Amino acid sequence: MKSNAERPWSVGEVADRFSLPANVLRHWETVGLLAPERDSAGRRRYGRDDAVRVAVILRSKAAGMSLDQIAHLLERDMAGRHRVLQAHIDDLERRMAEMRRSKAMTEHALRCSAHDISTCPRFRAELSDLLVEFPEGQNGSERA
Incomplete structure (x- = not known):
């Protein structure tokens, strides 16, 4: 059985943890920066690797990189x-x-x-x- 720490997070949970509006995560998915898995109902499920990508995007944006530059980085x-x-x-x-x-x-x-x-x-x-x-x-x- 997986521990609670290993379970996937919803878009809302990830957004809350990073203090972002959920639509930002959805936009980043639309432009190809994120690709969270989907559950059987089609809901986004973010894992640790997705959280790392969000952290990379945030740090890169703070460093002045555009989303296009970040896409190249990733x-x-x-x-x-x-x-x-x-x-x-x-x-x-x-x-x-x-x-x-x-x-x-x-x-x-x-x-x-x-x-x-x-x-x-x-x-x-x-x-x-x-x-x-x-x-x-x-x-x-x-x-x-």
Whole structure:
């Protein structure tokens, strides 16, 4: 006889345990991320492996992955998985660099004594990559 821990869970039970609406699990099944077994009445029955897949999906979404990227993560084709994961790592690196820059700018703004932070030369220097198309000393009214 199976213990209670080994019995399959319903969609509602899994949804509750992961604090998700049940329709999210159904959607993930529709897009191919989950494939729970069905009982004789056609009800979804989730096992431990299904719960692991839900946990992988949740962690991957928290890391900024799309459902399409997660599908590649969970597929058996290693070449496709590696390509998608490398692209995601590259995106994470870009976003982390942007977050570090944002943190540095925010910390400077917190300590800066300028009344209008946009007038602070050091703060403006942090924006130079965004202002490359707008050279110093050129005012919009001067071009008219």
